[in-house]
Amino acid sequence: MRIVEVRERTFPISSPIRNAVVDFSQMTLSLAAVITDEVRDGRRVVGFGFNSNGRYGQGSLMRERFVPRLTAAAPDDLLDDDGLIDPHRAWDVLMTNEKPGGHGERSVAVGVLDMALWDLRAKLEGRPLYDLIAEKYGTGAPDRRVFVYAAGGYYHPGKGTRGLKDELLSYLDRGYTVVKMKIGGAPLAEDLERVEAALSVLGPGQRLMVDANGRFDAEEATAYLTGLESYDLHWYEEPTDPLDYHGLNQVAERRTSVPLATGENLFSSQDALNLARYGGLDPERDYLQFDCALSYGLVEYLRTLESLRPLGWEPSRFIPHGGHQMSLNIAAGLGLGGNESYPDLFQPFGGFPDGVEVEDGHITMPELAGIGFEGKADLAAVCASLVEDV
Incomplete structure (x- = not known):
């Protein structure tokens, strides 16, 4: 299989609420889609991921650093021995040339893509992710x-x-x-x-x-x-x-x-x-x-x-x-x-x-x-x- 494209978009999740530190009137998140050339039931297999509330969308980081690394990677760098996406290998690709420490917003951008890759892997196996994780x-x-x-x-x-x-x-x-x-x-x-x-x-x-x-x-x-x-x-x-x-x-x-x-x-x-x-x-x-x-x-x-x-x-x-x-x-x-x-x-x-x-x-x-x-x-x-x- 091959990743043919990764798309992302920022969505609002704003609300008039506040906690002791921040309000949520401008809150956003990033939704990402990892699109493959694999087809199941006549449809492309796509993995989706997004970040939690509280840290805003991370589209620029994904576009500038992390998505290009993922889409430019050779298939052998992303797949396991069964020819399916391996989120661990993909994670190593995403973090290429990233120094330790200073986690900040970078961890959110990678978290979005990691979620999409796990969604993708479980869909390729045709089972719930929790079943794959337990196994x-x-x-x-x-x-x-x-x-x-x-x-x-x-x-x-x-x-x-x-x-x-x-x-x-x-x-x-x-x-x-x-x-x-x-x-x-x-x-x-x-x-x-x-x-x-x-x-x-x-x-x-x-x-x-x-x-x-x-x-x-x-x-x-x-x-x-x-x-x-x-x-x-x-x-x-x-x-x-x-x-x-x-x-x-x-x-x-x-x-x-x-x-x-x-x-x-x-x-x-x-x-x-x-x-x-x-x-x-x-x-x-x-x-x-x-x-x-x-x-x-x-x-x-x-x-x-x-x-x-x-x-x-x-x-x-x-x-x-x-x-x-x-x-x-x-x-x-x-x-x-x-x-x-x-x-x-x-x-x-x-x-x-x-x-x-x-x-x-x-x-x-x-x-x-x-x-x-x-x-x-x-x-x-x-x-x-x-x-x-x-």
């Missing part, structure tokens, strides 16, 4: 039932505590058992009122997470911790800057009960290893949120899992950020602890294939070839718009 890198059998939580509770113009409660209730009514809200964008006293309002709508077996999006230094994060530990929270997310391992360690030393979660803004296996070494996190009760779509893709994610396992971090402690189907496939294939979900935001790129329902906080992965984008009608239409002439 090659997991136990051999995927766990199609995946825990998901509902991310929301953003600061929204004109939306008070009543609106927050209504939003979270809507998620619980749809089958979620764990919901998340933002903190750090208002004074502590106001945020604690918001937390109490959120907790007031929870029933038995339902939990609340809070997310500061790296807004605080260690002193501020600890001040919040003092208030938050009086509540029964599922976790306290990103209390400090993602790279402030010392500050996070200080928070971890002070907490007595609430689990911590972080990692969505770390983009390499080396950064993840530094977090595990120096962040003070406990692999028995804390969580890691690395997002393959922002951090060089599944190829690097596998390295991250491998490097952290000797430090006591099992796959069940990984719950990726991003709310996309790629991480759902990884969770099902590798036995991760679950995946983030955005029930109402960043559409059509978030969410599940049509007909997939949340039941008791879990979804069951459908049997769709590839990642499963074609099983979500609104997303399938956007993907098709990129290759309508193929």
Whole structure:
């Protein structure tokens, strides 16, 4: 097989919401299509990939550096012994002449293309990506039932505590058992009122997470911790800057009960290893949120899992950020602890294939070839718009 073309386009996923650090009024993402000369059922086989919210589209990086390397590569540099695309070999091609470190936006551009290549590989084999991942890198059998939580509770113009409660209730009514809200964008006293309002709508077996999006230094994060530990929270997310391992360690030393979660803004296996070494996190009760779509893709994610396992971090402690189907496939294939979900935001790129329902906080992965984008009608239409002439 041969890659004949790679296309990309920037799409808006803007929203009037904000967290403690950024608003989403100008947010974009990149959608890429890797087009091959292979034909299945009379149609060209195409792999699709896109990045998660929060880091904007990366079209210029793909056009200027990464796509030319991929399309100029000899077939032997991209294919395995069966003549199919090998995402690991393709990753090496993409990263040719790239220096270590300084991951920044580069990791997002590569993550988009890596996702498309894995989608392509599973489609060429005619099976779900989670099945392929389980066979090659997991136990051999995927766990199609995946825990998901509902991310929301953003600061929204004109939306008070009543609106927050209504939003979270809507998620619980749809089958979620764990919901998340933002903190750090208002004074502590106001945020604690918001937390109490959120907790007031929870029933038995339902939990609340809070997310500061790296807004605080260690002193501020600890001040919040003092208030938050009086509540029964599922976790306290990103209390400090993602790279402030010392500050996070200080928070971890002070907490007595609430689990911590972080990692969505770390983009390499080396950064993840530094977090595990120096962040003070406990692999028995804390969580890691690395997002393959922002951090060089599944190829690097596998390295991250491998490097952290000797430090006591099992796959069940990984719950990726991003709310996309790629991480759902990884969770099902590798036995991760679950995946983030955005029930109402960043559409059509978030969410599940049509007909997939949340039941008791879990979804069951459908049997769709590839990642499963074609099983979500609104997303399938956007993907098709990129290759309508193929």
